[in-house]
Amino acid sequence: MKLFIVGAGPGAADLITVRGLRLIKEADTILYADSLVNEEVFREAKPEAEILKTAGMHLEEMIEEMIERLQAGKKVVRLHTGDPAVYGAIMEQITLLKERGVDIEIVPGVSSVFAAAASAGAELTIPDLTQTVILTRAEGRTPVPEREKLAELAKHHCTIAFFLSATLTKKVMKELIEAGWAPETPVAVVYKATWPDEKIVRTTVQHLDEDLRKNGIRKQAMILAGWALDPNIHQKDFRSKLYDKEFTHGYRRGVKS
Ligand SMILES: C[S@@+](CC[C@H](N)C(=O)[O-])C[C@H]1O[C@@H](n2cnc3c(N)ncnc32)[C@H](O)[C@@H]1O
Structure with missing residues (x-):
């Protein structure tokens, strides 16, 4: 069977x-x-x-x-x-x-984390900025182990994807700011990613709760937080080694410029 x-x-x-x-x-x-x-x-x-x-x-x-x-x-x-x-x-x-x-x-x-990133047009791992994504949830009725408290995870200052957390945004904001995140850190929230009624809300850590409330989003949302979600990231010059013309790897020899 x-x-x-x-x-x-x-x-x-x-x-x-x-x-x-x-x-x-x-x-x-x-x-x-x-x-x-x-x-x-x-x-x-x-x-x-x-x-x-x-x-x-x-x-x-x-x-x-x-x-x-x-x-x-x-x-x-x-x-x-x-x-x-x-x-x-x-x-x-x-x-x-x-x-x-x-x-x-x-x-x-x-997964909705990748569908949400696609809808937001984001790469979650930006060279020289962050190379790590944490998938987690805010603690509500379901407990989160002590060593995985947001205050601890946030110390990495990487991209954090929050599942199941749309009703817990006050807590998310408070804990990220207490962990030293700048209030203006970008956040992209994708409600019902890839559904016809998908909605994308671009906000910051300090305005997360207010902006979700204004948009009536209290469920079925993926919250992506961190500087990789900066809407102006294209204007910054983050480049990977992979396509750097000076970088040699298994499939290509780098050239000195
Ligand atoms: C029980 S979890 C299941 C997650 C699922 N296994 C996945 O990989 O996406 C449900 C949570 O996933 C997120 N989620 C699932 N589908 C979503 C979608 N289409 N758009 C945004 N968030 C979604 C929301 O955070 C929701 O509260």
Whole structure:
């Protein structure tokens, strides 16, 4: 028995992978929970495919539904928004499924962090500015381990991508500023990246909460913070070594100018 966990991508139906779409076409049963999974992808499913919404089920119930169908010889796909590896709560499903002798294959998807960066026209790693991206969430009802508190992470002054944090922006601002971030540090917030009603709000750390409130954004948003999000970055001369004409690497010999 094998269950396929598939990343559906951030929203636009054509941002699922070719492999993910093939599995949807072949599936007898598709389970999905998230309001951020685009139901358009189900148009590609077999007409007789069973599509189950799991939002009202608890973990064990959902596992039973999967096992019942797998035991009946059906092909079962579990769809997750974005990429299943970040905030997908897949490991608790995998643990129970493995205990029941089910193999798992995971198909990656385009995470909202990368869809949001694309919509904002941003590179998250700018040479000489930052070479690190932290994927995290602000602490709300779900605790964050002590050593991963924002105050600690922010000390790196790299790009930080905040998932699940649109209602916690006051806290995000306070902690970034306490960690020494300049109040005018750029922030790009992408609401519903790649959906028809996508909205991009460009702001700064000091105005983050106010600007999200003004735009009525309190969910389904990716917050990208750091100088890599500077809207004027193009006017600055950050260059990578990779394309530097003086830099030698495995595929090209550098020339002295
Ligand atoms: C439970 S997490 C799932 C993340 C998902 N696995 C991914 O890779 O994007 C849900 C959070 O992801 C972010 N998110 C997911 N889809 C989004 C989208 N289309 N636009 C902006 N943010 C999105 C939001 O921060 C949202 O609160």
